[in-house]
Amino acid sequence: MFSEVLEKYDWDEITARIAAKTYRDVERALAKATPDLDDFMALVSPAAAPYLEQMAQLSRRYTQQRFGKTISMYIPMYITNSCTNSCVYCGFNRHNKFPRVILTPEQIEAECKAIRRLGPFENLLIVTGENPRAAGTDYLETALRVCRPYFNNLTIEVMPLSEEDYHRLTLSGLNGVVCFQETYHRERYKVYHPAGMKSNFEWRVNGYDRMGAAGVHKIGMGVLIGLEDWRTDVTMMALHLMYLRKKYWRTRYSVNFPRMRPSESGFQPNVVMTDRELAQLTFAFRIFDHDVDISMSTRETPLFRNNMVALGATSMSAGSKTEPGGYETYPQALEQFAVSDERTPAQVEADIRARGYEVVWKDWDKIFD
Numbered sequence: 582m583f584s585e586v587l588e589k590y591d592w593d594e595i596t597a598r599i600a601a602k603t604y605r606d607v608e609r610a611l612a613k614a615t616p617d618l619d620d621f622m623a624l625v626s627p628a629a630a631p632y633l634e635q636m637a638q639l640s641r642r643y644t645q646q647r648f649g650k651t652i653s654m655y656i657p658m659y660i661t662n663s664c665t666n667s668c669v670y671c672g673f674n675r676h677n678k679f680p681r682v683i684l685t686p687e688q689i690e691a692e693c694k695a696i697r698r699l700g701p702f703e704n705l706l707i708v709t710g711e712n713p714r715a716a717g718t719d720y721l722e723t724a725l726r727v728c729r730p731y732f733n734n735l736t737i738e739v740m741p742l743s744e745e746d747y748h749r750l751t752l753s754g755l756n757g758v759v760c761f762q763e764t765y766h767r768e769r770y771k772v773y774h775p776a777g778m779k780s781n782f783e784w785r786v787n788g789y790d791r792m793g794a795a796g797v798h799k800i801g802m803g804v805l806i807g808l809e810d811w812r813t814d815v816t817m818m819a820l821h822l823m824y825l826r827k828k829y830w831r832t833r834y835s836v837n838f839p840r841m842r843p844s845e846s847g848f849q850p851n852v853v854m855t856d857r858e859l860a861q862l863t864f865a866f867r868i869f870d871h872d873v874d875i876s877m878s879t880r881e882t883p884l885f886r887n888n889m890v891a892l893g894a895t896s897m898s899a900g901s902k903t904e905p906g907g908y909e910t911y912p913q914a915l916e917q918f919a920v921s922d923e924r925t926p927a928q929v930e931a932d933i934r935a936r937g938y939e940v941v942w943k944d945w946d947k948i949f950d
């Protein structure tokens with residue numbers, strides 16, 4: 582399990598190693614065809630900041646070699662904001678008093694139809710809070726069965742499940758699982774996640790092993806930027822990705838670097854990542870792993886997302902609502918966080934095409950399940 586691997590890495594030591602990287606380390610990393618973790622640390626270090634243009638060109642080249650000039654589209658569908666956890670940075674935190682919603686199968690179907698009217702989406706990301714009793718595996722299985730006729734690719738972003746439950750859901754149409762570790766800092770993790778299932782660091786960090794063992798086709802990873810030193814957190818994530826690739830080599834992987842957005846929680850980020858730093862991180866990940874899908878959500882602004890089309894990103898959401906039932910049933914419900922990009926899917930598509938890139942709505946067929 583990855584938690585055992587992680588124990589061999591000391592947070593403070595990794596932070597110090599990144600801070601000590603020099604221009605020479607960065608140039609060595611840029612010259613390598615297959616950079617290792619030490620090189621990745623150089624690429625995300627402050628020493629790499631003056632090399633942004635060079636990193637962007639490399640990132641563009643590797644992305645085009647592997648993915649062509651394409652951006653794959655997806656859309657999230659929140660089906661419940663019911664949650665038994667207390668993540669201090671989240672508007673759905675159980676201490677935040679507001680009406681909780683768990684969509685019925687009929688309401689989920691109405692959301693599916695509303696999304697199909699928004700654009701030709703085939704990649705659906707089903708998102709829930711974490712309430713195993715009221716919206717557990719049975720509920721997820723029902724949701725997948727309802728959504729299946731409308732979309733060819735179904736991914737869930739839900740509480741970590743057991744290997745048996747992941748496997749069971751793959752039989753109901755599940756193609757991918759996204760789970761954000763939030764932070765790999767074991768001690769600080771407890772401060773941000775003081776209660777509920779999510780307070781169990783091991784259960785969460787080993788969830789990716791369970792996904793891999795269950796044969797989930799695609800695994801999405803991420804850390805929440807705004808909690809701890811982002812350079813150390815993403816280095817731990819790169820280590821995690823290397824581990825998973827080796828052990829579950831049939832699985833595809835995606836990464837996401839969500840920057841904290843304003844929410845009802847009122848939590849203020851501990852660290853702020855600039856656009857320049859997010860660009861550096863995106864390029865560093867592409868140079869480190871040429872095959873990984875890099876996803877950019879509507880947390881980021883239209884300007885930033887447009888610039889990333891040709892420089893490393895490979896999938897984007899559009900038209901997103903972050904409240905359950907937001908497309909049709911409860912358009913006024915509380916959103917999990919505020920989005921930055923409010924363009925319609927058609928506007929996002931037009932902007933991608935204007936850069937000479939093709940928009941891919943469908944890259945999987947349910948016949949492959």
Ligand code: SF4
Nearest residue numbers: 664668671673674710
């Ligand atoms: S981040 Fe997820 S688990 Fe935590 S309070 Fe929000 S919805 Fe619940």
